[in-house]
Amino acid sequence: MFRTRTSTRAAYLTALATAGVLLLTACKGNGYDDGAGDAAASPSAAAAGPSFQNGTARQHNAQPNSGDLAPDAAPAAAPKKPVARSWVQLSAGRAGALDPVVANGAGFTLYRFDKDSAQPSKSTCFDACASTWPPYLVAKGGKVFLDGVPKSAIGFIPRDDAFQVTVGGWPVYLFSKDTKPGDTNGQGVGGTWFGVTPDGKKAGQGGGSGEQGGGTPAPGAAKPATSATFFDSAGFADPAEGIAGPGCKPVRFSGSLQISGTAKIWDGPNCTGTSREVQGDVKDLAATGFPAVQSIRFGG
Numbered sequence: 001m002f003r004t005r006t007s008t009r010a011a012y013l014t015a016l017a018t019a020g021v022l023l024l025t026a027c028k029g030n031g032y033d034d035g036a037g038d039a040a041a042s043p044s045a046a047a048a049g050p051s052f053q054n055g056t057a058r059q060h061n062a063q064p065n066s067g068d069l070a071p072d073a074a075p076a077a078a079p080k081k082p083v084a085r086s087w088v089q090l091s092a093g094r095a096g097a098l099d100p101v102v103a104n105g106a107g108f109t110l111y112r113f114d115k116d117s118a119q120p121s122k123s124t125c126f127d128a129c130a131s132t133w134p135p136y137l138v139a140k141g142g143k144v145f146l147d148g149v150p151k152s153a154i155g156f157i158p159r160d161d162a163f164q165v166t167v168g169g170w171p172v173y174l175f176s177k178d179t180k181p182g183d184t185n186g187q188g189v190g191g192t193w194f195g196v197t198p199d200g201k202k203a204g205q206g207g208g209s210g211e212q213g214g215g216t217p218a219p220g221a222a223k224p225a226t227s228a229t230f231f232d233s234a235g236f237a238d239p240a241e242g243i244a245g246p247g248c249k250p251v252r253f254s255g256s257l258q259i260s261g262t263a264k265i266w267d268g269p270n271c272t273g274t275s276r277e278v279q280g281d282v283k284d285l286a287a288t289g290f291p292a293v294q295s296i297r298f299g300g
Helices: 002-029 043-048 128-132
Strands: 051-054 085-095 098-103 111-113 137-147 154-159 162-167 193-195 227-233 237-244 247-250 256-259 262-266 275-279 295-298
Touching: 085 162, 098 193, 137 154, 227 295, 256 262, 256 275
Parallel strands: 051 137, 085 137
Antiparallel strands: 085 098, 111 193, 137 162, 154 162, 227 237, 227 256, 247 295, 262 275, 262 295
């Protein structure tokens, strides 16, 4: 009888241990782990990532005050500390001379920064830079509405307990000096900021021939320019001003010029006085005998 009770107890303990192993294995097989694996494998972590929906926010009845349409979501009104929205919208379209370019759900232009990187996606714009150029953030678990922008081009990088949107790998930003939808005041600023196309290239660059530099066209290029960047000093030294067409535009700086294509510059306001056609970058305007540029005309 003693042997029988011992055997029964041993059999019971063996069966209990086996069931525990099977239960643990089953849990791991359903996406859980014991804490030693990748946190992204956890359902709670996966659920935190933004989701995609085709169409506009209005078509999906998104709450206006929680996304791109919130009053403080406009670049000029954005708080100094970047704010993540519960939804964002990426729309492909035209803004000024930039066609195509990506805008947010309120129609404000999105920009990329040459000092960032796309492979891997990495932002270098923080603190004062991020106040001038608010990073485009979506909250964990938020939604991204796609309006003419391919899902394959969109990604995210962690930032400030949220996600910064990337287009073609490039982190994207708004510009605090864009005061109304359709503004492109950030185009060409410092020779490093450009509107972003739906595939992540620089908007207004004639197909991206200047993708790695300042937009210098190939020798002999004669395509009319749609934007230019003027610098206060020779050698493309800051401060700088980005200008986009069409038509005649005032110019503040006349030390040097970065431009992709051709345009006509004038030494008088409103495209009056003496004019000269420029093609491609000019490192020192004074050396060309044209030291006082006051206006530029795009498109002839």
